[in-house]
Amino acid sequence: MHLIWENTIKNLVLLWTGPFKGLDEGTGSYQLPRSVWDAIGVATAASGSTIPGAYGARPPNVATDHTATTADSWSFWTLYIGPVLLRRSFTDSKYYDHFVNLVKLLHKCLEFSFTVQDVDSLREGFVQWVLDFEDLYYQHDPERISICPVTIHALLHIADSIIACGPVWAYWAFPMERYCGLIRPGIKSRKHPFASLDRFVVECAQITQIRLIYQLDDDPGFALSKPHHETTCLLPPSQQDRPEPAILRKIEKCLATRYDMSGNIKAIKRCLVKAQIVQWAKLRIDDGDTIYAAATFAAADTERRDATYARYEVLVDINAHRRRVTPEYKPETRYGRIQHIFSVEMPPCAELGLRTSETLFLAGITPCNILASHSQLDIQYYEEESKTEQFVDIDCVQCLVGRVRDGRRWAVIDRSGALSRALYIPDA
Structure with missing residues (x-):
């Protein structure tokens, strides 16, 4: 190649x-x-x-x-x-x-x-x-x-x-080229370059073993993961300040859909008052992509590369505009910017059918308004993002994406391709 x-x-x-x-x-x-x-x-x-x-x-x-x-x-x-x-x-x-x-x-x-x-x-x-x-x-x-x-x-x-x-x-x-680039700085002696390389490789192996034995990582002890969110963990920094009312209303709307309580938003409000809500800075998917929340992204830091955009999958009711027709859902791929990341620990609540506490991971996303796609390649184009933030279950977030400016439009760069696409299997 x-x-x-x-x-x-x-x-x-x-x-x-x-x-x-x-x-x-x-x-x-x-x-x-x-x-x-x-x-x-x-x-x-x-x-x-x-x-x-x-x-x-x-x-x-x-x-x-x-x-x-x-x-x-x-x-x-x-x-x-x-x-x-x-x-x-x-x-x-x-x-x-x-x-x-x-x-x-x-x-x-x-x-x-x-x-x-x-x-x-x-x-x-x-x-x-x-x-x-x-x-x-x-x-x-x-x-x-x-x-x-x-x-x-x-x-x-x-x-x-x-x-x-x-x-x-x-x-x-x-x-091999990347490994050579990794070990090249280990050469400290022109007279004995191979001895320098040997020592450097051994020291790298020792550090790796120490990290494995003592379970050290980049964020020791502070990441949050839950069994029912197998593919995602939340990373610090985090804060427990109550979200502002506008954000809280959007979380309530998301939970009303999750618990099938769209017609009884007051019950959601009563249960959410007792919930513990924590805001997080990052999420990591399958020990791979790390996506930042734009609310914690330092826009003034011009050296930092933007890692706040993601591809996500949602189920859309194709009969939503027809009130008396049974909902029929189909998966839809979307792109957007992660604005907020929250963990919501819901207390036991009879109105919602919760006998025990349940922790939910939610992501607030402003969708990109896709205008067109490349006729031959999987490249999507948009000009503007929606001004309305939407909250979804964090498992909907599939991967990190990049963007390239193309005149007035942005092109979405998605390196994952079809190999990582989520598959929706309807319940039997």
């Missing part, structure tokens, strides 16, 4: 941004004005503030910062940022469509498992992409043969490599 990020993608960029190996566009029109590519570089660097740190290092300015454009950064730019920022950049959309077809194939390559049909589809896709590359850039002109390096031909062998060796994630070079 490194050949793709370090060669194929870089060569495409060179074709788009100027003479490649002394060749002009020929009969094509694929070169971008310098001002356009500079704007793409600036937008790429700016996206670092709205793409969470969990997604990787800050994207560099691909137009000017050549020393920071590693295989890892080119990989992320190609799969997520490039399809957003290159849209409407070419005078002829066929070049953008050709790039998007490559992105689709690369996403397919990075899947965890493959069927025989998947590999066949991948093989056919790369064959067609190479044929289109020859039409668009090589233009079947022997004088332009240098536009077709061996790395273009290598794409035709990816499917065979998957059959022979398995999915590419099992043997690509990223883990």
